[in-house]
Amino acid sequence: MSRHLSEAELVDWVEGLADRGAREHVSTCGACRDRADAYRGTLGLAAETDIPEPSPDYWETFRRQVDHRIARDAVRPTSLPRWLVPSLAGLAAAVGVAVLLRAPLPASAPRPVADASLPAWSALPEPEDVGLDLIQALAPSAEDAASESCRVAYDCLAALSDDETAAVAETLERDLDGRSL
Amino acid sequence: MTAAVSIPVLLSNAVSRDAGASSPASARDRDAVAACQRGEREAFDALVERYQRDVYRLCFRYVNNHHDASDLAQEAFLKAYKAIGRFRGDSAFSTWLYRIAVNTCLNFRAARKPDAQELPDELPAAAPRADDALARAERSRRVREAVARLPEKQRATMILKIYQDLSHEEVAQILGTTVGTVKANLFHAMANLRKLVGSVEEAS
Ligand SMILES: [Zn+2]
Numbered sequence: 001m002s003r004h005l006s007e008a009e010l011v012d013w014v015e016g017l018a019d020r021g022a023r024e025h026v027s028t029c030g031a032c033r034d035r036a037d038a039y040r041g042t043l044g045l046a047a048e049t050d051i052p053e054p055s056p057d058y059w060e061t062f063r064r065q066v067d068h069r070i071a072r073d074a075v076r077p078t079s080l081p082r083w084l085v086p087s088l089a090g091l092a093a094a095v096g097v098a099v100l101l102r103a104p105l106p107a108s109a110p111r112p113v114a115d116a117s118l119p120a121w122s123a124l125p126e127p128e129d130v131g132l133d134l135i136q137a138l139a140p141s142a143e144d145a146a147s148e149s150c151r152v153a154y155d156c157l158a159a160l161s162d163d164e165t166a167a168v169a170e171t172l173e174r175d176l177d178g179r180s181l
Numbered sequence: 182m183t184a185a186v187s188i189p190v191l192l193s194n195a196v197s198r199d200a201g202a203s204s205p206a207s208a209r210d211r212d213a214v215a216a217c218q219r220g221e222r223e224a225f226d227a228l229v230e231r232y233q234r235d236v237y238r239l240c241f242r243y244v245n246n247h248h249d250a251s252d253l254a255q256e257a258f259l260k261a262y263k264a265i266g267r268f269r270g271d272s273a274f275s276t277w278l279y280r281i282a283v284n285t286c287l288n289f290r291a292a293r294k295p296d297a298q299e300l301p302d303e304l305p306a307a308a309p310r311a312d313d314a315l316a317r318a319e320r321s322r323r324v325r326e327a328v329a330r331l332p333e334k335q336r337a338t339m340i341l342k343i344y345q346d347l348s349h350e351e352v353a354q355i356l357g358t359t360v361g362t363v364k365a366n367l368f369h370a371m372a373n374l375r376k377l378v379g380s381v382e383e384a385s
Contacts, residue, residue: 007368008361011364011368038372041375042371042374042375046328046343046371046374048321049320049325050321052241062237062254063226063229065251066233066255066259070225070262
């Protein structure tokens with residue numbers, strides 16, 4: 001191989017998966033060897049970075065909380081991300097409507113429903129399972145970051161016109177599955 | 182010469198299960214998923230117990246704090262429960278679950294804050310510490326902060342490959358990309374991480 005190795009080929013070389021041509025090239029190319037060594041060194045540094053471990057008792061609590069959220073979700077079947085709910089509730093207040101969510105908790109969690117029309121990868125409600133590229137595109141840009149007004153969903157929603165607000169309220173009503181707004 | 186150089190990835194962070202398609206672990210997962218799909222709620226508890234630590238750790242790598250990691254991990258399991266009826270077993274359950282967790286974390290980050298998509302300046306130099314344990318803790322903290330500053334795809338690739346110890350193929354499945362792209366992203370992630378924590382690397 002007369003050319004330098006690509007990044008993927010260098011990763012293969014470090015993992016011992018390079019083909020013969022790549023191996024022969026690295027054996028005579030200081031530049032590729034340096035890049036591979038640098039990659040390997042940083043990999044080691046990254047890998048030895050641990051995170052704080054919760055106490056052993058924590059996991060029991062964790063499972064109870066998951067249980068609770070599944071049960072609670074039985075009466076609030078919304079596809080909205082949980083962290084958006086306070087923002088949207090704020091919006092509802094701003095447009096002078098009240099969200100009524102006072103149904104009693106169910107005795108048991110809902111049974112999951114199969115939907116054969118969706119691909120296996122549609123793990124999430126469709127609006128959320130948009131893939132990495134779209135999520136990146138939706139992330140606030142550097143310009144947005146500079147603008148305080150669009151930093152959180154509430155601010156974006158609060159900046160809507162009356163017509164836009166009415167449309168969002170209608171969507172919320174649908175999302176909340178008929179409970180009145 | 183030989184090119185057989187082992188990857189210096191610490192296995193202490195690795196998931197302990199065998200994710201192979203015919204492994205006992207995957208067979209247990211398949212049985213549990215089938216039971217969930219029949220409405221047997223307790224079967225999901227078993228899945229939560231099996232994967233809670235891995236999902237929590239994945240989320241922690243994204244947000245670097247216990248409170249949000251715990252909330253996001255629970256959110257991921259809730260979404261998995263709601264969607265398990267349409268899990269067809271085309272991938273390992275763990276792969277599917279990780280994809281949900283990654284999406285949950287990305288949504289959270291997109292909604293919460295305008296995280297840097299470009300590399301910022303190098304992190305401030307760490308204060309020198311005599312004690313090895315403290316120095317290691319400080320180094321870990323700085324690497325975690327640097328990881329949080331990586332471009333989104335590089336960070337996702339790195340977390341899944343290095344910290345969740347998944348194969349290139351599994352990472353590609355979760356991120357909806359190719360194995361070649363995973364490897365290239367991993368290489369670039371390490372190059373950018375090196376820039377951000379270069380002084381730490383030299384000090385160690
Ligand atoms: Zn070369």
